[in-house]
Amino acid sequence: MPAPIRLRELIRTIRTARTQAEEREMIQKECAAIRSSFREEDNTYRCRNVAKLLYMHMLGYPAHFGQLECLKLIASQKFTDKRIGYLGAMLLLDERQDVHLLMTNCIKNDLNHSTQYVQGLALCTLGCMGSSEMCRDLAGEVEKLLKTSNSYLRKKAALCAVHVIRKVPELMEMFLPATKNLLSEKNHGVLHTSVVLLTEMCERSPDMLAHFRKLVPQLVRILKNLIMSGYSPEHDVSGISDPFLQVRILRLLRILGRSDDDSSEAMNDILAQVATNTETSKNVGNAILYETVLTIMDIKSESGLRVLAINILGRFLLNNDKNIRYVALTSLLKTVQTDHNAVQRHRSTIVDCLKDLDVSIKRRAMELSFALVNGNNIRGMMKELLYFLDSCDPEFKADCASGVFLAAEKYAPSKRWHIDTIMRVLTTAGSYVRDDSVPNLIQLITNSVEMHAYTVQRLYKALLDDISQQPLVQVASWCIGEYGDLLVSGQCEEEEPIQDEVLDVLEGLLVSNLSTPVTRGYSLTAIMKLSTRFTSVNRIKKVVSIYGSTSLILYCCNDPISSWISFNFHLTECPLSVCQTFQLQLLSPSSNVVPALNQGTVTQVIRVLNPQKQQLRMRIKLTYTLKGSPVQDLAEVNNFPPQSWQ
Amino acid sequence: MQFMLLFSRQGKLRLQKWYVPLSDKERKKISRDLVQTILARKPKMCSFLEWRDLKIVYKRYASLYFCCAVEDQDNELITLEIIHRYVELLDKYFGSVCELDIIFNFEKAYFILDEFLLGGEAQETSKKNVLKAIEQADLLQEFNIGTFKEIKIFLLGEI
Numbered sequence: 001m002p003a004p005i006r007l008r009e010l011i012r013t014i015r016t017a018r019t020q021a022e023e024r025e026m027i028q029k030e031c032a033a034i035r036s037s038f039r040e041e042d043n044t045y046r047c048r049n050v051a052k053l054l055y056m057h058m059l060g061y062p063a064h065f066g067q068l069e070c071l072k073l074i075a076s077q078k079f080t081d082k083r084i085g086y087l088g089a090m091l092l093l094d095e096r097q098d099v100h101l102l103m104t105n106c107i108k109n110d111l112n113h114s115t116q117y118v119q120g121l122a123l124c125t126l127g128c129m130g131s132s133e134m135c136r137d138l139a140g141e142v143e144k145l146l147k148t149s150n151s152y153l154r155k156k157a158a159l160c161a162v163h164v165i166r167k168v169p170e171l172m173e174m175f176l177p178a179t180k181n182l183l184s185e186k187n188h189g190v191l192h193t194s195v196v197l198l199t200e201m202c203e204r205s206p207d208m209l210a211h212f213r214k215l216v217p218q219l220v221r222i223l224k225n226l227i228m229s230g231y232s233p234e235h236d237v238s239g240i241s242d243p244f245l246q247v248r249i250l251r252l253l254r255i256l257g258r259s260d261d262d263s264s265e266a267m268n269d270i271l272a273q274v275a276t277n278t279e280t281s282k283n284v285g286n287a288i289l290y291e292t293v294l295t296i297m298d299i300k301s302e303s304g305l306r307v308l309a310i311n312i313l314g315r316f317l318l319n320n321d322k323n324i325r326y327v328a329l330t331s332l333l334k335t336v337q338t339d340h341n342a343v344q345r346h347r348s349t350i351v352d353c354l355k356d357l358d359v360s361i362k363r364r365a366m367e368l369s370f371a372l373v374n375g376n377n378i379r380g381m382m383k384e385l386l387y388f389l390d391s392c393d394p395e396f397k398a399d400c401a402s403g404v405f406l407a408a409e410k411y412a413p414s415k416r417w418h419i420d421t422i423m424r425v426l427t428t429a430g431s432y433v434r435d436d437s438v439p440n441l442i443q444l445i446t447n448s449v450e451m452h453a454y455t456v457q458r459l460y461k462a463l464l465d466d467i468s469q470q471p472l473v474q475v476a477s478w479c480i481g482e483y484g485d486l487l488v489s490g491q492c493e494e495e496e497p498i499q500d501e502v503l504d505v506l507e508g509l510l511v512s513n514l515s516t517p518v519t520r521g522y523s524l525t526a527i528m529k530l531s532t533r534f535t536s537v538n539r540i541k542k543v544v545s546i547y548g549s550t551s552l553i554l555y556c557c558n559d560p561i562s563s564w565i566s567f568n569f570h571l572t573e574c575p576l577s578v579c580q581t582f583q584l585q586l587l588s589p590s591s592n593v594v595p596a597l598n599q600g601t602v603t604q605v606i607r608v609l610n611p612q613k614q615q616l617r618m619r620i621k622l623t624y625t626l627k628g629s630p631v632q633d634l635a636e637v638n639n640f641p642p643q644s645w646q
Numbered sequence: 647m648q649f650m651l652l653f654s655r656q657g658k659l660r661l662q663k664w665y666v667p668l669s670d671k672e673r674k675k676i677s678r679d680l681v682q683t684i685l686a687r688k689p690k691m692c693s694f695l696e697w698r699d700l701k702i703v704y705k706r707y708a709s710l711y712f713c714c715a716v717e718d719q720d721n722e723l724i725t726l727e728i729i730h731r732y733v734e735l736l737d738k739y740f741g742s743v744c745e746l747d748i749i750f751n752f753e754k755a756y757f758i759l760d761e762f763l764l765g766g767e768a769q770e771t772s773k774k775n776v777l778k779a780i781e782q783a784d785l786l787q788e789f790n791i792g793t794f795k796e797i798k799i800f801l802l803g804e805i
Contacts, residue, residue: 007753008750011749011750012750015749051753054752054753055752058659058660058661058662058752059658059659060659060674064670079783079786079787080787083753083757083783083787084753087753087756087757090663090664091662092670094664094667094668094669094670095667096667096669115786117779117782117783117786120761120779120783123764124760124764127764127765128665128760128764128765129664129667131667152779155769155770156764156769159764159765159767159769160764160765162765162767163765188770188771188772189769189770189771189772189775192768192769192770192771193764193767193768193769196767234772234773234774234775235771235772237727237731242771243724243727244724244727244728244768244771245771247721247724251719251721283723283726283727284723284724284727286723287721287723287724287726287727288724290721290723291721291724294721322690322691322692323692323693323694323722323723323726324723326692326694326722327694327722327723357688357690357691358690358691358692359691360691360692360694360695360696361692
């Protein structure tokens with residue numbers, strides 16, 4: 001039997017395939033050869049075969065039949081075999097498979113191997129993919145290696161311990177003694193991984209956190225040495241000494257200083273030093289500054305230091321590097337609540353970022369802009385945000401529209417400005433506005449009594465231009481139904497339409513295929529309401545008789561004299577010759593709150609004017625939230641006593 | 647770090663290192679979707695994005711994309727440095743590395759990564775030390791002898 005082809009040979013061959021089918025054929029052929037080789041328990045070429053299998057796996061082909069072979073390789077005494085075996089295990093196995101547990105014994109042996117590179121393989125594999133059971137079994141071995149003087153193994157053991165703790169948090173205690181002298185190490189690899197281990201322990205346990213607070217002076221010293229020391233070629237990155245270690249120390253300091261005044265004070269000076277002395281021309285310096293800012297903002301730092309941090313972020317916003325701008329906006333978003341005034345100073349730069357080309361930067365700038373809106377800057381900010389709404393990508397429009405409505409509600413300088421702003425949103429981004437904004441807007445308009453005429457006129461004009469944006473059409477229809485008399489009566493500043501023109505527009509909505517059923521409901525309801533306000537009643541009767549089976553939409557206003565509940569109301573079928581008109585009046589409900597646990601009821605009187613004595617039917621739709629999830633309930637009432645309508 | 651992916655401009659995976667437990671099927675789906683998302687991004691865009699509930703950091707070096715998924719509290723800027731350090735290691739090891747080196751020697755690319763990162767965190771911050779470890783492990787493999795002590799004897803002629 002000829003020797004199986006070499007790995008590189010196979011790679012070369014597969015790459016000559018010109019089609020997917022050709023490649024698949026080659027792979028199948030090779031897999032068959034590999035399978036028979038496995039069956040023959042060939043020790044010599046197992047390593048080569050598994051390596052080839054791993055290549056094919058990376059191309060997307062199944063390789064599960066090689067899982068057990070990886071275990072055999074791991075158990076072999078040859079270093080080559082172990083190297084590929086462990087690699088295969090990490091690629092082909094995951095902790096959900098039973099096979100993976102069979103590795104435990106091999107790993108245990110290899111953790112105690114006489115060659116550090118074999119021990120290294122075992123530590124790496126355990127630290128990358130060890131399951132909880134494996135971690136439980138092998139934690140003792142890892143702990144032992146954490147105490148060794150061999151820095152090559154010690155650094156790996158530290159990270160392996162991190163993984164063990166993540167998988168089995170109860171085991172954290174057993175690593176505590178071994179952490180005693182970790183920070184006295186000179187070796188940067190050990191220092192770095194030790195800091196990671198300490199960070200993990202402090203994040204998981206308040207007791208550990210309290211215990212390790214005493215390390216703050218030592219950490220400060222190490223950081224100081226890194227900054228003050230001269231050029232160290234081994235750890236230098238663009239003139240900065242071991243930025244990776246610096247960043248991890250800063251992160252650990254953050255956790256230790258959080259909610260602790262003494263620790264925060266002890267690190268104050270070094271933070272100021274890093275913040276002012278770090279070179280900012282390259283990404284690596286900015287990475288350290290970024291971590292420093294995060295730490296300053298999270299611990300109990302004095303206000304001078306906080307302002308320094310925010311100013312660093314402000315400078316970041318002006319950096320040419322978009323990555324730097326991105327992290328600046330992210331950080332500012334986190335601190336805008338606590339350091340509002342300091343962030344306000346950078347408002348104009350933030351608003352400029354709305355014009356950035358990058359989607360993520362735009363999104364953050366938008367969120368931050370909304371967070372910065374207040375009573376003083378509302379007019380200016382809203383101008384920018386509305387401009388943004390006009391030109392932004394569709395994915396932003398819904399959020400931006402909601403944000404504008406919220407901000408307008410909180411800080412509107414005048415009712416007219418408020419209505420104008422709403423109009424602007426409805427006309428520029430009307431189709432992206434959320435469903436619940438329609439009833440909210442209707443409520444708002446109802447409450448602005450002096451603006452009714454102005455509002456209905458503007459909405460009517462908007463309808464003349466565009467009937468495609470449903471939320472706009474719905475709000476406009478509702479307003480026309482309510483305030484149609486103001487629209488035609490000359491109360492508006494502009495030339496007023498006549499009744500028939502208005503009815504034309506509303507009827508147009510009923511027939512247009514741009515209108516959704518809900519929109520049709522709104523426009524029909526509006527037409528019906530106009531029967532009490534307009535004089536062209538015959539025309540209205542005709543329209544209603546044609547569209548009689550459409551649902552009506554009625555809304556609740558906090559008007560003490562009459563209140564309306566939102567529900568769908570179906571008209572019964574009617575012969576074309578007879579008009580179907582109801583008039584409804586709902587009086588105030590007995591209460592606004594339905595008592596819990598069946599302890600009471602709410603009643604509401606509905607007065608119905610039913611001149612044609614048509615049978616009454618009522619459909620009720622209840623929508624409410626239960627434990628945060630929306631619920632909808634439908635009910636029909638068909639058994640009104642005949643006396644109520646005959 | 648949750649995982650690192652290397653892929654070409656045509657979307658072919660060249661290396662995948664996973665530090666979180668996921669089934670093969672889940673890994674395939676994530677890789678496929680994420681690769682498509684990144685390839686669709688324009689050159690002028692940020693190196694960072696939020697994808698599903700992950701923070702993604704990626705950078706293109708010649709024809710290869712290096713892409714990492716990191717945790718919420720991880721520093722994106724230093725992750726760029728981690729990626730850069732890995733590229734430097736590959737460059738030093740292969741001598742002016744190119745995509746073909748990674749294709750034909752993928753197992754070595756993994757070995758180098760495993761000497762630099764462990765469980766998703768950097769285990770060694772000195773370039774020199776990582777390369778030295780790889781060099782010595784390669785020697786061990788070359789001679790395929792059980793212990794390193796024996797190699798020393800062989801090379802240095804000690805008794």
